[in-house]
Amino acid sequence: MRRVWAGWWLAWSCGWAMAQGVAVEVVDGQGRPVPGAVVSLESPAAQRAVQPMAGQAIVQRRRQFVPAVLPVTRGTPVTFPNEDTVRHHVYSFSPAKRFELKLYIGTPAEPVVFDRAGVVVLGCNIHDDMVAWVVVLDTPYFAESSAQGVASVDAPAGDYRLQVWHAGLPASGVPAAQPVRLDSAGRARVRVVLPELVRL
Numbered sequence: 001m002r003r004v005w006a007g008w009w010l011a012w013s014c015g016w017a018m019a020q021g022v023a024v025e026v027v028d029g030q031g032r033p034v035p036g037a038v039v040s041l042e043s044p045a046a047q048r049a050v051q052p053m054a055g056q057a058i059v060q061r062r063r064q065f066v067p068a069v070l071p072v073t074r075g076t077p078v079t080f081p082n083e084d085t086v087r088h089h090v091y092s093f094s095p096a097k098r099f100e101l102k103l104y105i106g107t108p109a110e111p112v113v114f115d116r117a118g119v120v121v122l123g124c125n126i127h128d129d130m131v132a133w134v135v136v137l138d139t140p141y142f143a144e145s146s147a148q149g150v151a152s153v154d155a156p157a158g159d160y161r162l163q164v165w166h167a168g169l170p171a172s173g174v175p176a177a178q179p180v181r182l183d184s185a186g187r188a189r190v191r192v193v194l195p196e197l198v199r200l
């Protein structure tokens with residue numbers, strides 16, 4: 001994590017756009033855009049603003065989890081509908097949420113509530129190549145990076161810890177972090193380099 005930190009650099013531009021928050025450009029060690037990174041702004045105030053999200057689901061379709069990465073706020077219930085005709089057996093051994101949904105077809109009656117912040121790795125007992133990540137966040141201020149590697153996070157002015165997680169980072173589950181200050185003048189712009197990213 002320390003080495004990841006050392007690879008980061010910041011470019012600030014106040015008043016860069018109208019909206020308040022931060023635009024984060026995530027790139028790998030070669031400067032290529034990194035899609036699918038979860039960028040979040042953490043603070044005590046952000047923690048207090050957390051509300052569970054509604055309507056969250058990870059579908060099993062053609063023996064894959066869709067989406068493979070689902071960022072949610074702490075306390076969010078997630079359903080796991082199986083659209084395949086084969087049965088799946090969804091489980092996680094991650095400390096933030098251990099659970100299993102034994103062999104099933106259709107949608108289990110009860111959603112799984114992700115009540116602790118952290119990265120929850122999901123697998124299927126039947127299909128070893130099925131993998132997904134529920135990224136449980138202690139903040140309502142987050143976004144996923146686009147195909148261009150850009151995540152735009154809106155948040156009130158204040159001091160935050162900017163956290164970036166990606167499934168391809170080593171020891172996934174330990175997000176890289178750095179301090180960031182948002183003022184009310186506009187949107188800050190930050191470039192984050194992840195030199196240790198492994199392309200999945």
Ligand SMILES: [Cu+2]
Pocket residue numbers: 063087088089124125126127130
């Ligand atoms: Cu399966």
